[in-house]
Amino acid sequence: MPELAKAAKQTRAWACYDCGKCTATCPIARAGGAYSPRRHVLATNLGQPSVIGDNGTLFNCLTCSLCDRRCPAQVNYTELVRKLRELSYREGVEPECPHGGALQSVMRMMATGGTEQRRMDWLGADLKTEPKKGEVFYWTGCTMYYDAFFPDLKVTTLEGTRAAVRLMNTAGVTPVVSAEERCCGHDLLWNGDRKNFELLAKHNVKLVADSGAKMLVTSCAECLRTWKIDYEPFFEGTPPQIIHITEFLAQQWTEFSFKTTNSRRRVTFQDPCRLGRHLGIYDSPRQVLAALPGVEHVEMRRSGPAAMCCAGGTWSNCDRFAKQIQVERLREARATGAEVLVTACPKCQIHFRCAMKDPKLGGEIEIEMRDVAELVAGALK
Amino acid sequence: MTSKNLSPKRQRGVTSPPSWEPSIVVFACNWCSYAGADTAGVSRIQHQPHFRMIRVMCSGRIQPGFVLRAFEKGADGVLVSGCHFGDCHYIFGNERAVEQFEKTKNVVKLLGLEEGRLRLEWISAAEGARFAEVINEFTDQVRKLGPSKLSARKLSAISYQLSAISQRVRRS
Numbered sequence: 277m278p279e280l281a282k283a284a285k286q287t288r289a290w291a292c293y294d295c296g297k298c299t300a301t302c303p304i305a306r307a308g309g310a311y312s313p314r315r316h317v318l319a320t321n322l323g324q325p326s327v328i329g330d331n332g333t334l335f336n337c338l339t340c341s342l343c344d345r346r347c348p349a350q351v352n353y354t355e356l357v358r359k360l361r362e363l364s365y366r367e368g369v370e371p372e373c374p375h376g377g378a379l380q381s382v383m384r385m386m387a388t389g390g391t392e393q394r395r396m397d398w399l400g401a402d403l404k405t406e407p408k409k410g411e412v413f414y415w416t417g418c419t420m421y422y423d424a425f426f427p428d429l430k431v432t433t434l435e436g437t438r439a440a441v442r443l444m445n446t447a448g449v450t451p452v453v454s455a456e457e458r459c460c461g462h463d464l465l466w467n468g469d470r471k472n473f474e475l476l477a478k479h480n481v482k483l484v485a486d487s488g489a490k491m492l493v494t495s496c497a498e499c500l501r502t503w504k505i506d507y508e509p510f511f512e513g514t515p516p517q518i519i520h521i522t523e524f525l526a527q528q529w530t531e532f533s534f535k536t537t538n539s540r541r542r543v544t545f546q547d548p549c550r551l552g553r554h555l556g557i558y559d560s561p562r563q564v565l566a567a568l569p570g571v572e573h574v575e576m577r578r579s580g581p582a583a584m585c586c587a588g589g590t591w592s593n594c595d596r597f598a599k600q601i602q603v604e605r606l607r608e609a610r611a612t613g614a615e616v617l618v619t620a621c622p623k624c625q626i627h628f629r630c631a632m633k634d635p636k637l638g639g640e641i642e643i644e645m646r647d648v649a650e651l652v653a654g655a656l657k
Numbered sequence: 658m659t660s661k662n663l664s665p666k667r668q669r670g671v672t673s674p675p676s677w678e679p680s681i682v683v684f685a686c687n688w689c690s691y692a693g694a695d696t697a698g699v700s701r702i703q704h705q706p707h708f709r710m711i712r713v714m715c716s717g718r719i720q721p722g723f724v725l726r727a728f729e730k731g732a733d734g735v736l737v738s739g740c741h742f743g744d745c746h747y748i749f750g751n752e753r754a755v756e757q758f759e760k761t762k763n764v765v766k767l768l769g770l771e772e773g774r775l776r777l778e779w780i781s782a783a784e785g786a787r788f789a790e791v792i793n794e795f796t797d798q799v800r801k802l803g804p805s806k807l808s809a810r811k812l813s814a815i816s817y818q819l820s821a822i823s824q825r826v827r828r829s
């Protein structure tokens with residue numbers, strides 16, 4: 277298949293020398309799943325179309341990018357798997373979403389558009405925002421949908437969103453928060469649905485361009501990756517500066533004054549794959565946690581570039597192996613003696629909270645979870 | 658059945674242009690509401706025909722993904738139905754259904770779809786007349802709301818708007 281040859285070229289799959297490091301590193305394979313990145317690379321190089329069907333195993337990949345980091349030949353497997361998923365999707369192979377495809381449907385409906393979303397109810401009167409035009413755009417992501425969809429997990433991803441706006445206000449910024457924002461399309465893109473992703477990308481890029489914003493801040497690691505990398509071809513003129521909320525906080529740190537406190541809470545940080553390995557942002561969340569009074573940050577055994585994924589990428593896979601990865605990771609977090617597991621991506625929170633619901637292990641792996649912004653906003657004077 | 662086999666009598670009460678009729682998806686549990694529809698049929702109770710029925714074993718099976726997929730594919734309304742409380746063949750399946758339905762409703766609201774496009778009803782196997790009544794009422798309600806704006810069947814929505822405009826032109 278010519279598409280496979282092209283994919284091999286674009287992702288350096290051709291450079292693979294069969295060392296098998298990717299499969300050895302793969303969290304799914306390590307947890308015992310019959311998943312082998314190496315097999316997909318090999319099949320791509322050999323031009324075997326079977327790799328595209330492959331019983332849907334392509335969708336088991338967490339796209340955590342751990343194998344990319346370990347590959348001695350710099351094969352970009354994560355990119356390859358995305359390309360293969362696109363081909364797969366074209367053939368009608370769809371991931372078996374653990375949520376019955378509900379979230380994919382929501383994203384596609386947003387791509388179709390036509391309605392006025394009622395996504396702004398979370399915005400309290402104490403938060404100052406602009407509806408249309410302004411210097412800084414705050415990209416909320418789909419946190420309101422997540423809180424509505426996962427009431428049984430007691431996720432509070434909107435708290436992170438509120439905290440981010442509060443912090444921006446404290447720093448003297450009144451961000452644009454638009455009711456016309458739509459899903460960034462991250463998950464559709466990684467599910468192989470490029471058509472709907474492009475619809476979303478075009479809408480969102482135009483929305484932000486029309487706002488006149490010079491800077492876009494977001495709390496979601498996935499939105500950040502999508503804006504920074506995947507929206508690239510859709511920008512006209514100079515794109516806004518796109519930064520994560522932790523980068524914003526680190527930049528504006530002197531604007532904040534904190535309550536004085538003698539107590540110290542031990543916290544640990546979960547590096548989201550998109551923020552860390554995909555974008556190389558490791559320092560800013562750590563700077564923020566180090567400077568925050570009343571907080572002592574300890575690292576987990578595997579952190580930074582080696583951090584373990586929350587095992588729930590792109591709503592396309594959730595099985596016993598994913599659960600095992602989550603439980604292992606939560607054990608690691610508990611082993612640090614931390615009281616709070618801090619994240620910088622709403623998805624990490626959702627997936628870990630789900631794992632904590634394990635009726636047998638609950639007590640052993642339970643840990644409070646907070647968004648970085650929530651922690652910082654909570655310490656404000 | 659299509660709108661063509663509608664008797665002229667029933668069409669007269671229709672407020673929207675007759676060129677558009679709603680597409681409704683009805684989820685029904687095997688033991689009660691599906692049998693209720695059957696009862697309506699064998700009792701020859703007349704009701705509006707603009708729905709397609711999807712049978713599931715229990716209303717507890719109807720997760721948000723089902724309903725949202727229906728809307729994504731262009732349904733103008735979705736009716737979820739099951740046994741009355743205490744009657745579920747699997748004891749508490751319909752209690753699960755309520756939880757799932759609440760979630761679905763919240764998401765549908767966020768998306769900006771009208772709440773009237775989604776309904777939950779309990780219909781027993783004996784309630785053929787009630788089935789027909791619910792269907793008629795819900796169909797009228799959805800018809801009043803017009804085509805779903807999220808409808809992937811944009812064409813039908815456009816033809817609806819066109820006929821609405823031409824009607825207004827004719828009237829003025």
Ligand code: FES
Pocket residue numbers: 686687688689690714715716717739740744745746747748750751
């Ligand atoms: S069997 Fe009818 S609702 Fe459970």
